Amino acid sequence: MRASLIQVAVDEGESTASRRTRVASLVRDQAGVADLVMLPELWTTGAFAYQRFADEAEPIDGPTHETMAKAASDAGVWLHAGSIPERDPDGSLYNTSLLFSPSGELTAAYRKIHRFGFDQGEAVLMGAGTELRTVRLAGTTAGLATCYDLRFPELFRGLVDAGAEVLLLSAGWPERRRAHWTLLAQARAVENQAFVLACGTAGTHAGVPQAGHSIVVDPWGEVLAQAGAEEEVLTVEFDPAKVATVREQFPALKDRVLGLAAPRH
Numbered sequence: 001m002r003a004s005l006i007q008v009a010v011d012e013g014e015s016t017a018s019r020r021t022r023v024a025s026l027v028r029d030q031a032g033v034a035d036l037v038m039l040p041e042l043w044t045t046g047a048f049a050y051q052r053f054a055d056e057a058e059p060i061d062g063p064t065h066e067t068m069a070k071a072a073s074d075a076g077v078w079l080h081a082g083s084i085p086e087r088d089p090d091g092s093l094y095n096t097s098l099l100f101s102p103s104g105e106l107t108a109a110y111r112k113i114h115r116f117g118f119d120q121g122e123a124v125l126m127g128a129g130t131e132l133r134t135v136r137l138a139g140t141t142a143g144l145a146t147c148y149d150l151r152f153p154e155l156f157r158g159l160v161d162a163g164a165e166v167l168l169l170s171a172g173w174p175e176r177r178r179a180h181w182t183l184l185a186q187a188r189a190v191e192n193q194a195f196v197l198a199c200g201t202a203g204t205h206a207g208v209p210q211a212g213h214s215i216v217v218d219p220w221g222e223v224l225a226q227a228g229a230e231e232e233v234l235t236v237e238f239d240p241a242k243v244a245t246v247r248e249q250f251p252a253l254k255d256r257v258l259g260l261a262a263p264r265h
């Protein structure tokens, strides 16, 4: 499988509409290059541009869906189109990832479960997703996660229990915590014996420089590829069958002890 992670620069000087058109063209450029293309979290607005979420929120079948479904089918690729600020018909907002098949059908939508910001920003503006999402694609099972989710190992264990071999994470991770990004991506890969493909943003928006450094890690924890700080398309080839080999040769997942009792005081 070949995957291209498009590390989009989200800068304030570019309008959402023009970024959408530009990114669709980058997706189309992946025709014949990649089987799977990934975009970052909230690349239309910027993950830290909280004041834009309500104004630019769109329904699942809104303009980003329309543009990206077409880009996926034009390129003939699986497209994890990153996330959008979604407005539910009941008015609430969610940080929702969209995944399209090579014929442009929406195959999965994942509402981010762990909202970032503690008692401000996304954590108060958006609702929390409640359901894990896995998708069968290109002969493997992918599990979906978004940005801050990376800090919560139990979410990834849930995806692995549901059959995930490839973990797809869209993010808008800040430069300030870049060391955590790389460390946690490798940790999630090693502990789950799964590929991790983590696509972040470049540029600076809302005064927050983004980390870039999108990364692909194999089930043994080796970094197969990592981007730099600027906008970049990171293409990598990997064999999802390596997951079964690693899990067979080093069957640590079979040694899990579930339902441990709480300590006695």
Ligand SMILES: O=C(O)CCC(=O)C(=O)O
Pocket: 047, 115, 116, 146, 147, 148, 149, 151, 172, 173, 174, 177, 180
């Ligand atoms: O956990 C972090 O350090 C970054 C999380 C984040 O920026 C987000 O989820 O939008």
